[in-house]
Amino acid sequence: MACSFQELSAWGFYAHRLINRQAVYSLPPELMVFFKPHLTYITDKAVNPDRRRYAVKGEAEKHYIDLDIYGDSAVYKLPRFWKDAKAMYGEDSLRKYGISPWSTYETFKNLSYAFERKDVQAILRLAADLGHYLGDINVPLHSTQNYNGQNTGQYGIHGFWESRLPELYATEYDFFVGKASYVPSPQLEIWKAIEIAHHALDSVFGFEKVLTQEFPDDKKYSYEDRGNITTRVYSREFSNAYHQMLGGQVERQMRRTIKLIADFWYSAWILAGQPNLGDLNPDKMQVPYENDNSYTPRDSLKHIREHRAYIIDPEVLFWKNSDKYLYFWQAFQKYCERRPRFLPVG
Numbered sequence: 383m384a385c386s387f388q389e390l391s392a393w394g395f396y397a398h399r400l401i402n403r404q405a406v407y408s409l410p411p412e413l414m415v416f417f418k419p420h421l422t423y424i425t426d427k428a429v430n431p432d433r434r435r436y437a438v439k440g441e442a443e444k445h446y447i448d449l450d451i452y453g454d455s456a457v458y459k460l461p462r463f464w465k466d467a468k469a470m471y472g473e474d475s476l477r478k479y480g481i482s483p484w485s486t487y488e489t490f491k492n493l494s495y496a497f498e499r500k501d502v503q504a505i506l507r508l509a510a511d512l513g514h515y516l517g518d519i520n521v522p523l524h525s526t527q528n529y530n531g532q533n534t535g536q537y538g539i540h541g542f543w544e545s546r547l548p549e550l551y552a553t554e555y556d557f558f559v560g561k562a563s564y565v566p567s568p569q570l571e572i573w574k575a576i577e578i579a580h581h582a583l584d585s586v587f588g589f590e591k592v593l594t595q596e597f598p599d600d601k602k603y604s605y606e607d608r609g610n611i612t613t614r615v616y617s618r619e620f621s622n623a624y625h626q627m628l629g630g631q632v633e634r635q636m637r638r639t640i641k642l643i644a645d646f647w648y649s650a651w652i653l654a655g656q657p658n659l660g661d662l663n664p665d666k667m668q669v670p671y672e673n674d675n676s677y678t679p680r681d682s683l684k685h686i687r688e689h690r691a692y693i694i695d696p697e698v699l700f701w702k703n704s705d706k707y708l709y710f711w712q713a714f715q716k717y718c719e720r721r722p723r724f725l726p727v728g
């Protein structure tokens with residue numbers, strides 16, 4: 383059976399998990415003592431915000447910003463702080479085109495408050511979430527309306543860049559990013575990351591276009607088996623050519639993300655007054671309870687963008703649902719029922 387698998391996530395399941403996990407290793411000992419025992423949670427829940435996109439109103443727009451709708455040089459001109467942005471554009475309009483720069487900062491602040499209260503569950507939940515959002519802002523295609531190449535005949539490029547490439551080449555990447563450092567202006571730092579990611583769009587689209595002229599369709603795509611399904615993927619030859627042409631761009635963005643996450647966790651803790659996390663009662667060290675079976679209201683599905691992605695890592699053939707592991711195919715079917723199909727645009 384030919385069927386395309388649609389992934390849950392920006393940066394792909396695989397990359398988001400890898401990034402969150404790797405960030406823990408950049409933390410100083412005072413934080414490591416807390417995070418290390420929860421490495422599994424921080425890793426597994428790296429994709430939680432993407433799962434909420436379909437169930438929680440107001441979640442979807444936290445993952446991107448369509449800079450191009452604000453005109454030239456928007457990345458420099460848009461108000462840095464939420465209050466000013468709201469005053470200028472109104473909240474509804476901002477939400478329509480994505481609010482990632484501002485909402486990521488909100489999550490950072492909430493994490494800092496959680497550290498202050500020494501609220502174990504909130505710290506874990508918000509740290510995992512923050513890792514995800516910082517991951518998203520470092521993905522170039524999360525800063526444009528043409529987020530899946532749908533306007534330029536490059537449909538599928540989203541999953542290609544952020545899932546297929548990391549899945550093929552991440553084992554060759556160097557993820558040692560050094561120790562976390564304090565970030566004096568987190569909100570501005572977020573914008574800096576978005577600037578860098580946004581500038582990368584030229585090559586993300588441009589190189590794919592150049593290569594597409596060299597590769598006829600039957601060379602550009604191939605079919606690979608994923609469990610029970612055969613999926614059309616960008617061929618290894620095409621992926622390799624793109625990977626070479628990008629000159630380490632995906633790796634650079636992943637490294638930037640890892641460093642940024644560690645910096646932000648660390649800075650949230652500093653701002654909270656550096657509470658001693660080593661003395662937390664082990665009884666309270668339970669991971670947050672989550673109900674993954676939340677009902678998905680129909681109207682929340684509008685405006686939610688999807689992207690195609692490709693699964694390779696056997697680890698992700700299982701989808702962890704509460705305490706049960708569902709077999710990939712069951713999870714896939716269940717997932718298809720819960721979410722809208724990705725309709726080609728144009």
Ligand SMILES: [Zn+2]
Pocket residue numbers: 391392431432445514518
């Ligand atoms: Zn996301």
